[in-house]
Amino acid sequence: MRFRDHRVMGDILELARRYRDEGADELVFYDITASPEGRTVDRSWIQRVAAVLDIPFCVAGGIRSVADAEAVLHFGADKISVNTPALANPALLDALARRFGSQCVVVGIDSHEQDGAYRVYQNTGDPARTRESGRDTAAWVREVQERGAGEIVLNCMNQDGVRQGYDIAQLQMVRPLCSVPLIASGGAGSMEHFAAVFHEARVDGALAASVFHTGTLHIGELKSYLRTQAIGVRS
Amino acid sequence: MSEPPVAIIDGGGANITSLRLALARLGHEALLTTDHDAIRAARHVILPGVGAAAAAMEKLGASGLDRLIPTLTQPVLGICLGMQLLGEGSEEGDVACLGVMPGRARRFTPAPGRPVPHMGWNQLQATPGVALFAGLPAAPWCYFVHSYALPVTPATIATCDYGGAFAAAARAGNFLAVQFHPERSASAGAAILANFLSRY
Numbered sequence: 001m002r003f004r005d006h007r008v009m010g011d012i013l014e015l016a017r018r019y020r021d022e023g024a025d026e027l028v029f030y031d032i033t034a035s036p037e038g039r040t041v042d043r044s045w046i047q048r049v050a051a052v053l054d055i056p057f058c059v060a061g062g063i064r065s066v067a068d069a070e071a072v073l074h075f076g077a078d079k080i081s082v083n084t085p086a087l088a089n090p091a092l093l094d095a096l097a098r099r100f101g102s103q104c105v106v107v108g109i110d111s112h113e114q115d116g117a118y119r120v121y122q123n124t125g126d127p128a129r130t131r132e133s134g135r136d137t138a139a140w141v142r143e144v145q146e147r148g149a150g151e152i153v154l155n156c157m158n159q160d161g162v163r164q165g166y167d168i169a170q171l172q173m174v175r176p177l178c179s180v181p182l183i184a185s186g187g188a189g190s191m192e193h194f195a196a197v198f199h200e201a202r203v204d205g206a207l208a209a210s211v212f213h214t215g216t217l218h219i220g221e222l223k224s225y226l227r228t229q230a231i232g233v234r235s
Numbered sequence: 236m237s238e239p240p241v242a243i244i245d246g247g248g249a250n251i252t253s254l255r256l257a258l259a260r261l262g263h264e265a266l267l268t269t270d271h272d273a274i275r276a277a278r279h280v281i282l283p284g285v286g287a288a289a290a291a292m293e294k295l296g297a298s299g300l301d302r303l304i305p306t307l308t309q310p311v312l313g314i315c316l317g318m319q320l321l322g323e324g325s326e327e328g329d330v331a332c333l334g335v336m337p338g339r340a341r342r343f344t345p346a347p348g349r350p351v352p353h354m355g356w357n358q359l360q361a362t363p364g365v366a367l368f369a370g371l372p373a374a375p376w377c378y379f380v381h382s383y384a385l386p387v388t389p390a391t392i393a394t395c396d397y398g399g400a401f402a403a404a405a406r407a408g409n410f411l412a413v414q415f416h417p418e419r420s421a422s423a424g425a426a427i428l429a430n431f432l433s434r435y
Binding site for chain 2: 020025047050051054055056073074075076078101102103104150151176178179180181202204205233234235
């Protein structure tokens, strides 16, 4: 769920309940109001979400310090996801893992393929500021694990938003480098895309947003389908 | 009328907001405390825990809770690291634990397709007839986040498989323990918490 502060809280709680009831295994909230540098944001919405959710959830956006993470976890989030701030200050990951344990430190990586090379992008929450970080995706995947990341969400930007399927080739490249859970993101458009990413890229989870928000796919029906494809998912 | 408060032992650092909210959904207020009298007086006690075993034992020791907990007589539920703390010890920091349950927590060995921490949903194989699992299917899905676990022992009341069976839940007298997070295990977890509060 990606939202800015103009989106009323009721919408977020309603979506949280809906996905909980449809059988989502985990929710990720992208708090993009929190992303611009130096803004102090009210995180109390997290506690309202925590009160209605009985499944794990992760908060992404604007976590630049141990104190930021502490606030988010204190309000009831299970995990924090760090993206651009980790690129600017990789030692943040060591500090977060030391303080809270690797299990709640997720690193989001926005990766874009160009001329056969995968590169990490930063500030992807704001199209005007998005730019290449200077890092190679495979090297960054290795480094964040050494620093204590407990989970990696690999958002494959070439596929993101186009609903043509997950970037199987890229996920297959990253899979053997990743000894922590690897979550595929970007490109889901149909139930078959989910089956393919589990079977072909051996990912631990698949993340999607627009296909669920628009009602194109229903999570419960998707999970029933995946069971028919011999993929073990929670019933 | 709301139910009597549940004492959650404050081990410090652990994020217990989601546990408190889960108890609130069941109509139970929770009291987060290290106070020995308050803990002794509670009808039910929960020992949560996130983090490392050695640090958690040190924290319990600092407030004398390492001596208090084994003497409790009401139902006590250890959750996640709290379960491991109820065991004899842990490989994590090579520390002695509370010793009210058999077994010493061991670390999972990562393997291709089996990352550590074990993080996500997995199925329990629950022992039939155990009240903690009343009303649940034989193999409920629960949410796990851990790198260490107690081995299967005679106290085990549910197993889970992650490169071999480990104890997903155990009981020794009035001490119960679950390795998963019932507060994050959807309706199955809510039923387990409700069973703990109503059937023990």
